[in-house]
Amino acid sequence: MKLVRDFKVAGYKWLNESNFIIELQSAEDLPPIHPGNFAEIQVPGNPNVFLRRPFSIYDCDLTYNTLSFYVKIIGEGTATLGKLKQGDTVNLIFPLGNKFDTETEGPVLIIGGGSGIAPFLLLGKELKEKGIPMTFLVGGRTSGDVHLTDVFGQYGDILITTEDGSQGTKGMVTHHPVIQEESFPFKKIFTCGPDPMMKAIAEIAKQKSVECEASLENTMACGFGACLCCVVETTTGNRCVCTDGPVFNIKELAW
Amino acid sequence: MKLVRDFKVAGYKWLNESNFIIELQSAEDLPPIHPGNFAEIQVPGNPNVFLRRPFSIYDCDLTYNTLSFYVKIIGEGTATLGKLKQGDTVNLIFPLGNKFDTETEGPVLIIGGGSGIAPFLLLGKELKEKGIPMTFLVGGRTSGDVHLTDVFGQYGDILITTEDGSQGTKGMVTHHPVIQEESFPFKKIFTCGPDPMMKAIAEIAKQKSVECEASLENTMACGFGACLCCVVETTTGNRCVCTDGPVFNIKELAW
Amino acid sequence: MVNLNVNIGALKLKNPVTTASGTYAYGEEFSDFMDISKLGGIFVKGLTLHNREGNAYPRMAETASGMLNSVGLQNKGIDHFIAHIFPAIKNSGTQIIANVNGSTIEDYIAVSEKLNELRGMEAIELNISCPNVKEGGMAFGINPKSAREATEAVRKVYKKTLIVKLSPNVTHIDEMAKIVEDAGADAVSLVNTFLGMAIDAEARKPILSTITGGLSGPCIKPIALRMIWQVYNAIKVPVVGMGGIMNAKDAIEFILAGSSAIQVGTANFVDPAISVRIIEGIEEYCDRYGVKDVNDLTGSLKI
């Protein structure tokens, strides 16, 4: 059941000047939220933002009816979301999209680039509940792009790469020893981040014959299957990222 | 010298649920402000408001660099101006327009309808300084439309009409004895309010052969003579309310 | 009680509020958000003779008070629609109207023939105004001769209510309306999207894969209103108006300008339950002004 509902801004946690977590609270109970789900947030009070903006659900608390979003400021909409005041009203359509498939044997590798780590907290929680061990591989341009390792550290190992070598291994996530080395103990990869990164990971997953799911981004007008703007090419033709995704098994993608 | 400048919201005074005074403060000194001048206020954070909104300058304080505006909520722009928070930034173009001509002998009658009283506080101050006695005649549909009589009472007598008779004389301002009676002690009339009201007053002023200035409203795109949208028909052709007005001697108007 | 029933040719709508083709998918996508049976009708996503994958990504760009799309009529083809989609939606309690597209006149005819046989669908909207396809589409709608030919050809094979959807990308929309009326249309609908373009200044590239796309949303409302007013004054058959309707006030404006029914498009993306609220708002407006029949409002602008 998808809902359109007003939330109130409950608070912010700023990670640095361009990354923040915003917590929104609903007066009513929340429906079940699954790892991979996203919401379409209506950005209030900015004349230059007409359509809603899609964001992965970073965290949810069914006791207090809160949803949290990890937002990286890249334009007007995200900047405005960072400037609201506690108690301001924000309208959401949620929960949208499909979910990660956590039916897997043995350990998994979770690879996030930049704000691509957003959907992985809920994933981590579900995997932990199922007793599936996980390793997070987090990449950024520089150490300033690597956030929340303390939070994710509660669920599994944390491996880091930065392009400038300011933290962890120097290079892209795909250069990390965990991927480069012969031995690869993981049964499944989950990834979210820039397209080129996910494509490179998909390539590696194919070579290693390991299951891989990628959470895709796309420019969306609606977020719930009405406009057909958000397609990705799959082996069965163009499909909507907002309804058939955002999570796709890479075998389905025409990458 | 017209300026484009950021102000901060210093505070509100609400007169009732749809009328308020907003005080805006500038970090820099203000230029001279004359009775009748107005400002073009950019309404922040409302996607449905594209152009600035014109408002008479209700009050100004050159010590604290504040300008105040008396605003009646009638649509999106005025509603949004009523919802700002202290410290919010508001951009103004000011001072705009011409001014009332206070060169007059003897007592004056100042007639305001609804938010039409806005320009008359500064006028009252100037007249008082010059030692010219004044009487305010204020009209509204009902007593809820009559505001600030305490403030204006410091400058002269206050006469009131309401259409429903809930306060003062029942009827329109033009029905008030001060206008109806034979004896008319005033040398000049200043008026601001709905067009039909001002036209009726202009008619009376002509009959009584008394000077009369009216401050006109008009739909404005710019407020400073660039667009030619805000014309009024005068005896010398169409003229701009924003630059040739907003104050016109009724003799100039093709009413 | 206000009468909200309106007729578009022989098509009976329980109220003048319908949803625009391509913005409401096949209706079911909205059933979580609203009671779709309340709608006057649903114009479903554009149909073609054969399966179409649509255009490459990116297909969307946001603009000031609007958006560009270049979806390009992605759909699985008319046979799939008739076999699999229509049966699932035909009992949704509202009129379902197909939006018919083609690259050639033969395509239009073939699709319309099949829909003529389709029980439970009382009308089609002939889309001669899609700006997002290489062949056909808008090319038919901006040329008086081909607009006439397409309409006449479909009129011959389609016996139920034929609504022709006009392109706003023309000099004289009133003349185009007269031409399709003359060619047998039972009604016209307008406007389709305006051909527009968005550029990424940093990448120095067009944002859409197709360079240009169709502009919709409140940004186009003033032009759409003007066109509806012109067309209403030029023809006798009913006008179905759209273009940037975001709320009941907008819908009333379109009705006053001459629309017998209206379509809600891009607004569905911003607020997926807006169309029911527009119905309520129209009813409220009629109540407030003592209007007994919404049909009395159509074209009632005082000049």
Place this chain on the structure above:
Amino acid sequence: MVNLNVNIGALKLKNPVTTASGTYAYGEEFSDFMDISKLGGIFVKGLTLHNREGNAYPRMAETASGMLNSVGLQNKGIDHFIAHIFPAIKNSGTQIIANVNGSTIEDYIAVSEKLNELRGMEAIELNISCPNVKEGGMAFGINPKSAREATEAVRKVYKKTLIVKLSPNVTHIDEMAKIVEDAGADAVSLVNTFLGMAIDAEARKPILSTITGGLSGPCIKPIALRMIWQVYNAIKVPVVGMGGIMNAKDAIEFILAGSSAIQVGTANFVDPAISVRIIEGIEEYCDRYGVKDVNDLTGSLKI
């Protein structure tokens, strides 16, 4: 140092940023807000042969991300301009370009002849696209035959740079551009306003005294950009682009789409100092990307 000089025919502009006719009056109205000598040029308020009072009030309606106007070319006539206005502004340190209007071809000729003699003015903009006059104006610009005739007639009498301002209210703007190029225009400018309409739902009346008016502002930007791109690819003479430019990023988009110079219009009302900031922003953009000459950006969109 970036070269910002651009040439429009024989007209030399110190930078590509000019202000649009009817939105910048005669320039002086802005001197409190900005240094007008920094502008590439000022296209002054539309001129006619005789004094015109313009249309009745109301002349303006706000719309989503834009506005409608129906000013209707209020001005005191060409002789008054030459005798009283031009002398006061000709030394303002920027190019002053007249915007020439007429109800008949003879009007256009008469005004242009006078301006041909006017020392200190190097170019005119022939406005065959004003939607707010009963006779002439847009009627010339939406008809290929009369657009050609008007341009040819003025070309005969006007020897300096002739810029023809095109109406966007046409099916094929690229063809109109070719026609006026062929008829002797040294450049084209576009877009003028779109014919639109606004309605007061409560009063059930049009808001403008003229029922319809001209739509401008960011709402029209996507359509304007598309038209500029089409025209740039259709003709050889320079294109002066406008339509909803609000900031430097917008201006860059218009340049990338094919504009040699741009005009800032409605934005001047919202922020009267925006045009100088647009100049700075273009320079900054060029610096950032190592562009040595702004002319290299014109039409450089990567497809």
